[in-house]
């Protein structure tokens with residue numbers, strides 16, 4: 001069964017009878033300001049990509065990792081799906097710690113490969129049970145809870161897992177706005193995933209990276225088709241990773257946007273816990289009915305948010321510009337008039 005993700009505008013259109021172009025889509029954590037993709041030369045479309053095209057060097061520079069330890073992927077999702085199959089379990093299925101609330105593809109992928117998923121609530125709980133696990137997944141920052149792992153915590157976790165030949169998978173798809181998460185300081189049994197989808201606003205490009213070394217990395221790499229990342233994706237990705245001026249501007253835009261959105265949502269949901277994570281703000285509700293009611297009331301007004309699978313949280317992506325922010329305010333005012341927040 002397909003998992004529910006944000007950004008499903010066609011589905012929302014059918015469900016609410018609102019044309020795709022009429023929505024304010026706040027249901028994803030993808031930056032509303034995409035990297036301005038330059039015109040891609042015809043030879044890039046026409047020719048197959050080559051490994052020494054400078055993409056790995058650009059990624060090495062941006063992520064602070066040796067180029068030899070970086071593998072380009074058609075989105076970090078590729079490694080999320082493939083890694084559980086690449087992890088040999090010498091004595092049957094492995095026990096794998098996965099956040100109870102987080103990007104749900106992780107739990108699904110480990111379970112699909114026959115492993116036992118052990119859900120944990122937060123990093124404190126993971127630290128308490130890591131000695132009973134074979135592998136662990138940490139999403140940092142976590143989407144949607146915003147929890148971030150300090151490098152020291154990751155090192156402790158990886159060292160404990162290493163005693164059982166286990167892996168620590170760090171999904172850092174949202175880490176661009178949160179300082180360094182360089183692999184070089186992490187133990188060798190750590191694999192870090194990065195994405196060009198979120199911070200660069202290029203989710204449709206399907207470009208991400210896997211960082212680390214060792215047999216599991218090699219096994220996932222072996223599943224990549226020759227030319228598994230398209231030549232245009234590599235060409236555009238390299239430019240985005242090297243464009244320091246645009247990145248600095250994007251950091252500023254995201255910080256300002258997150259601040260404004262948090263202030264706004266605080267005013268409407270003062271009784272709820274609110275977590276700000278740069279590219280999105282999550283409101284946690286005690287009452288599943290209230291979260292659902294707010295989500296539905298906003299959707300009726302063509303404002304799409306992401307309702308948690310447990311219906312206890314609502315995630316808002318950044319509106320992107322003043323008219324979009326005004327539209328959100330107008331929609332929230334209607335929700336208040338209806339007595340739903």
Ligand SMILES: Cc1ncc(COP(=O)(O)O)c(C=O)c1O
Pocket residue numbers: 074075076077078103139143171173174194195196197203206207208
């Ligand atoms: C936490 C997290 N990791 C990874 C992904 C996959 O991203 P991509 O395959 O576009 O790199 C997502 C997508 O929403 C995500 O939320």
